[in-house]
Amino acid sequence: MIAQQPIPVYESLSEVFGSLEASLQHAMRWNNLAEEFEERFGRKPAYIARAPGRINLIGEHIDYALFGVLPAAIERDILIACGPRLVPKIDARETETAAGSVVAENTNSKYTRQVFAPAAKQPEEVSETQARAEAWHLDINTKELRWESYVKAGYYGVLNHHFSGGSELPVPVDLLVTGSVPAGSGLSSSAAMVVASTLSFLAVNGKLQAGSEVGPSAKLNKGGLVQLAMLNEKRVGVNSGGMDQAASVMSDPSSALFISFYPTLSASAVPLPTHAVFICANSLVVSDKALSAKRGYNLRVVETLVAARILANSLGVDIGETDRITLREVASKYAQEKDGDDMGPDALEQVLKKLEDKLDVLKPKISPEGGQLGVTMDEMIEMSGLSKEAFYQVYLSWVDIEATYFQLYKRVKHVFSEARRVLLFRRTCLEAAGSSDSNANVYLQNLGSLMNDSQDSCSNLYECSCPELDQLTRIARDAGAIGSAGWGGCTVSLVREGDVEGFIQKVKEAYPPYKGLEDDALNEVIFATKPSRGACVLKL
Template sequence: MTLSATELSAAFTARFGREPAGIWAAPGRVNLIGEHTDYNDGFVLPFAINRSTAVAAAPRRDRTARVYSAFGEGSLVSADLNELSTGSVQGWAAYPLGVLWAFEDRGTGVPGLDLYVDSDVPVGAGLSSSAALECAVAVMANDLSDAGLTGPELAALGQRAENLMVGAPTGIMDQSASLLGEEGHAVFLDCRSREAELVPLDLAGSGLTLLVIDTRVSHEHASGGYASRRASCEQGAKEMGVAALRDLTVKDLAATAGVLDEETFRRVRHVVTENARVLAAVDILRTDGPGKLGPLLNESHASMRDDFEISCPELDLAVETARRAGALGARMTGGGFGGSAIALVDSSAADAVTAAVSDAFAAAGYATPAVFTVLPASGAGRVEG
């Protein structure tokens, strides 16, 4: 988070005239591999990152929820908890208020609240700033209402808020990574069973650095591109007679090509091969370590660019330049249509890759990218109070 816990507490007091009951934080995430597989009941391999969203909060005696954002729009939104319903809140406040609505909707009452939000997870960069906000609010509401919900249960509430209040048809991956992550590990998640396993991801110990290249091209999950890809996947599963694309294997693709139209086939091929890449990546991390992941990252980007068509010129330039400058592998990460790429590099080459990408963007006339490193971090929880 941008502010320290002490500073955030003081900011809350200055805004609301009283001290917070506590401070809770939740990290953003990088998806190492496994894109658009989560809502297809497939496999994903994200990890929580060392950038987070924090919420200072205190209960109220009435049914009002007041949320102030110190980042982004920097505004105060107030709502009556009794009047929240799907689609009743617009803009950034739909994420935190949507979580409170989801608690209420499942029959877990939450008190009226004053919330002060701060974050250093870039918005629109594909690092799941939305899930970080949802999960920070979820662990806070879980504590203050004594609900005793588990991490997977809180992840489901966050997803429900994003699907129904925000209107973004996202899967369960982002919230699961933010809640279940552990330092030095990735989260291997089966999105059908919701079973999660921590897989070692010791980047520093392997002499590696993971660069995030934020293209500054903002993406939006509630927009039509994401929804149309999901609809194509659902159509492909229906035409192939399976519950979800998870149920198809790479060996099934030849038969699939004879049933589906060309575009739907390419969408299906991405999901099926991406699931296989996730499983291969988990095996590599268990046996050889992260240094061998490069080819899978490269294959994943090609699949997203050509079959799923969710890349953009800025992402492609970032990936191609990083590879030419010595990256072991690179791919776009997140929902696509902008956002960030990741590049796995030997730590000694990180500065050279960063400089090469910045130079390439300048030569192309693109906005200067933000390039920074991330490490696997622990998941959401209470940090003070």
């Protein structure tokens, strides 16, 4: 199982990219980063941590409902050169000499140098049950998010999971960050940043070496890193479902990754058709999940959770008053699946089909004029069967959301249909891998249709698209894409091998923001990508 594999620590770039030939096109960038680190900090870095961005082929907004998804890591990534700092004995600022202090710099000049240090909480500040989880504190402003907030988020988990006993202190660290994943484009630059920073602090503090004397750190595997990075990213105000982190950590260079979150986190490689090429196109609409979460990402999380309770009640599924059941758990209980079991993709697909016919309970009792399918807060509380106080404690005490109408029916309709599309996409890929090339076009068409249906559902049911994204997917299909979908600002289009250059040119001519872009500027916003290897550390 991929989740049980150790986090790779390499000693050569050819190991990172699988061969000397593959590493050559990346060598200059990595070498430039190491030289820039030495110029700024006066010594060579000890490590370079890498975490790739990701594309999601299919499976939007269903990971936090615990349904499987199908992403792939991309070649574009976040790199962090890092090393322990020798603390000067005189003429040093207090912040820079504190235990675990951090000097963080970025090769992009718009991101300014940051200096910060974690604060160890006093015993009286923390309850006994929280002592291990909250032994350290870092200030992260979730209202006005800055680039270093993701570095701090990555640091948080390392501090509280590996330095909570008080017998050992984290070392001072210098970091230099560079990235080729466009921020806010839907390629998960934030998750890549959190994963890379988490790895940097683990590496510099000696928590990745095999045979380390520190027990928990020696056992950290890819699945553990995913869980740690998920918790870390929540520090910036985003209740992530885990897809982004899992794709960045566990991906294989030859395949997409089928990630399942129920009953436990697991991942398996899914071979992609050999004639398929995926092209990323940035709509240039920047999405910041952390800043818009209360009307977008976090709101969708709450809508699906509340809808799961209402649906469970209607199906006679027994749940406790304080339980925060997910839609995948509702499907499990409805199918009488034993705890800890996985019914398998074929059985799950049939269960989802049945459940899609039972969603009218999520509509308002009296439909307002205009066909409004949403419900008010008061209606939602009444439908849940909870008291107002209990409802707020279970669903609103831990997250900020904002809405007039809560679209429970539409959200669940998307989640169940999207979960089925993921299973169909996976099955189609596996069938294509065992078929002859003469059937390749049939399989590609089937995959493209699933991607198109996914985009339509995201736009109409989940309402997580935007006009520019809808326009760009239409242009991509007109330009010859077999399928095109996207979220968060970036589309992913399935294109036949050999059609890539012509496709990119047609999109450039038809999408207004691309007109006038050439060469490197054009390659920044639209590019073909192959599945990439997951996160790793290079020891220098």
